[in-house]
Amino acid sequence: MKNKMKHTKNHDINTEVSQQEQDMGHKQDMGHKEHNGHSIESSAHEKKHINHGSHHAQMVEDFKRRFWISLILTVPILILSPSIRSLLGIKEILSFPGDLYVLFGLSTLIYLYGGYPFLKGFYKEIKTKKPGMMTLIAIAITTAYLYSSMVVFGLKGKIFFWELATLIDIMLLGHWIEMKSIMGASQALEELAKLMPSKAHKLMSDGTLKDIPLQELKPGDIVIVKPGEKIPADGVVIEGKTSVNEAMLTGESKPVPKKKGSIVIGGSINGEGSIKVEVKKTGKDSFLSQVIDLVKKAQESKSKTQDLANRAAVWLTIIALSGGAITFFVWTVIMNKDIAFALERTVTVMVITCPHALGLAVPLVVAVSTALAAKNGFLIRDRSAFERARNLQAVVFDKTGTLTEGKFGVTDVINFSDDLTEQEILKYAASIELHSEHPIAKAIVTASNGYMKVEDFRAIPGKGAEGKVNRKHVMVVSPGFLREKGINVEDKKVLEIASEGNTVVFVLIDGELKGAIGLADIVRPESKEAISKLKEMGIKCMMLTGDNKQVAKWVSKEIGLDEYFAEVLPHEKSKKIKEIQSRGLVVAMVGDGVNDAPALVQADVGIAIGAGTDVAVESADIVLVRNDPRDVVSIINLARSTYKKMIQNLIWSTGYNAVAIPLAAGVLYNSGILLSPAIGAVLMSLSTVIVAINAKILKIEK
Template identity: 40%
Template sequence: MDNNHQHREHRDEMNHHGHSSHMMDGEMNSASDFLKRFWIVSVLLIPLLLLTKTGLGVLGFSDFYLRSYLQFGIATAIFYFALIFFKHARHEIKAKNYGMMTLVSLAVGAGYLFSAVSTFLPSLNAEFYIEISTLIWVLLFGHYLEAKSGARAGDALNEVAKLLPKKAHLLVGNEEKDVDIFDLREGNIVLVKPGEKVPADGTIIAGKANFNESLISGESKPIEKQEADRVIAGSICLDGSVQVKLDRVGENSTIGQIQKLIAQAKQTKPSAQSLADKAAGILTFTALGVAILTVLIWTLFVGQSFIFALTLGITVLVIACPHALGLAIPTVSTIATTLAVKNGLFVKNLKKLEIVKDVDYVIFDKTGTLTKGEFGVTEVVDMGEGKQDVLGLSASLESGSSHMIGLSIVKHAKEENLSLMRVSNFKNIAGKGVRGVIDDEKYIIGNKVLMQENGLWGAEIEEKYTQCAKYGKTVVILANSKAILGMIVLADQIKPESKKAIKSLHDLGLKTAMLTGDD
């Protein structure tokens, strides 16, 4: 197989899994199309109903010659908007999976054709315009609800697609080339710069940096990565630049697998819907069999005319159409999925909605669910300098950093209405911290390793540090050239609404548990 062919296959694969926004647009366009058809048919139904003999009687008009022809014209327009059902029926027949659309198409088609013939041959005296038009009306709305429910998965796919960058820095020899991520292949080497997202899964072959992998783990705490460490698609490089050799791209990448999972979830149906589909398949053959039997009995045994018997047979088909199945289940599914999405819940399998009422336990992930999923300052520890001074000096030094920890400290200082001081000779020490000069005095802020390298660590500091670092918290240490001045403790923060949510579940008699990797 030549390289060009491999490249085309890979690009097709990436297009299939990467263009989730197009998939979402398709779902929304489908829902919009059904809604448009429904409203047009709704408008057309009004004159059709008024042109019935009952409708004319209510209006105080007598029957007139052109009435049936006007009904034929309106019903033909409505029938046009139902042709989409025949397309679905054709797919069912090709797949030998006869369902609701097969029966609907038989009933609508037979009812319309017989009514049309009856219009031009008045002696037949049989019309089903109202029956088939209301059936079309109900089913169009049911399909709109079903398409709208499917679009919810499209929304999730679109959000996942946003986790990836649109461009990547591909390294070809000593040259850096910006390419579309759909052009990346296994074995490519890309450069990831500070603040950028990793375009695909791979291994670092050069460089060192901290990464935010909260998209997968939910943990906002940066993870230090160096040569031979793996990085995942969508993770954010916080500081430093790294070269990554890609080994999982497209649908094989972490993001690709998530997209595949969501796409599979989109295809799931409630058990009631699956049962309804099976029932519709049985009903199709049953209704068709009863309709044929009706024609034969009334023709051969009762002795009525074939036209009269055919009228009864078509009546059986129209009556047998599952109006309720076409509307009730999509309505319930749409309401359930809409409420779930509004409350931040993605339903992996719609069948599980039917057993939610039987649950005993609700198990929560901690990070990003019960907590905010973002770093925040939880405590400021001073060693004699005063907490405000420790926070002010720390924030001033970190104001020149783009690291998540530094940004969190600066944000907290601003919330405390502290003014930042001017910093000179600022220097970022990769993987350790930063240094700078404030009011002619040298300061450093960073991790334990940085303090040890500057000869500032001791047993008393170790004890205080260990106490602050409990439960997986991150501790940043501030020092001048002589001694450690204080510590800033950062951790994920609990959402204000978490307590209320847990209490509400307990009030319903449900037990709760939390999953966490913390000690």
């Protein structure tokens, strides 16, 4: 199984649970930070996370500043360089006493200031025994600087200061573009905390209610949760009936009925009834804290992959060192040339081996593809994961809010009456449900083409609602209500809807059963097309859901999935991804809820639906702005095109070495052909231009 370390989102999402979550049971006299109205205690780890994101932004600014300053310094270096002046025929015009010492001084500045990030990176790569791009750049600029400095102070040879300056400029520009395109720090912990309310209505011993900060809650406390409010902690209902929306936490699309003895999860949204809850879990034991822990553990199991340019740089470093050594050996030992000539050829080989275009080959493609993706509604957060998307073999979708719309819709209206039409039955039901805030009620109201005036409306907790419409007693009730009243329904269509796991409510008028309304989480019209295209690409399509098997089977059959996993609890989703990866498949996870976050991190590529929770977005490698599963197909196609461009650019940026290095070494010296540093620079410039143009073509080849 191929693991990875998320780039942007792994900037310390593996921080520990916040102080608020670690110790809700004890009042802390600590500072708080306000975040969208929520008081969140800031732990040292959270501060580390925030500082890391700030540090990343500072690094981008640092590369930007170094690039512009180095570029300004490059202008006089070019003007003062003897080879440039000779090439332009202005050698005598711009010469003045001590001009080479001024050139040396300016070049020293650009070497130390502009070259610092690469020299520092070289030290780190050597220390970890993982040479890469930094090693190649450091060797090239150091060789050019030391050799040119010796020439200024008496050694016979040519000066490479202008090549040193332009190489540093290009590499700084490349790294600036690259870092800017992937910049962004994870905020998943903060987003998780935002799901919790800032206060709780605690029932005091004297029977009064007191609003207390969330961190003061402890197991055993009794809290009142009013309709529409977020539940402040994991607990058990000890009084009242309601339905709770847990979709953002568990992936369950249906509002879950709650009564005395039912378990409720902190962060879920209470429906139409007021309930009294005994707090059972706070801090590290809470559901949200466990989700945080799962995300952290999944990320820690990843290993960071090297990018293509780094892998190319390793080989070019070997070529530069060995090519330089061989060149020096051949000219001094075999050809008996003087040291000055051999050294000049050696330095030319080592400088030319580090092509300017290599520093832009990958970053330019990344920048162009990132911009192209953004225009098409994809936000790339992790470049290496985006690169992996080209090799995907399986895509696992969350159901609720991803393949489906995450909200109820009317699928069927069944008429048991001879004197009413289906639309009239729906209208009677909508008239009653217009006064309810329940998601099922909203779906019925939305489906109806109108409603009538209602009198004496009354909610039947956990069972439905009733009222008078046109002087008729109308009830919209659940199957449980019918069972209580001993009313049996043997209709084939009703049984079919129920067997698929969908919801059925019944309409009674003046005590007589007139009809039934079937409701389900609506399948997105784009889902079937997306699955079909993915299967054409040879990619297996699967689904994870917290819903029951009947619902999962129905959705799977409806859109043509290869496989589905139903009744998957939140903490099991990442395990399912691991199981699929254990088959040897490269896996993408597409989701939108808090419960999807660990699975998004575990997958080789995590793709979040942008309209989902911020937690899912922050845990993903790629964010789809639109709620359109077809964009998964587009992102895979773009990843394949992008990788193709990267390979082409690496070939263009390094390919000329096959010709330039032997010529620089002097292979055709006896034939009168010797590649000068100036001609080598022209070849490098041409390679850079080709790389830039090729990257831009990606905009046309969508």
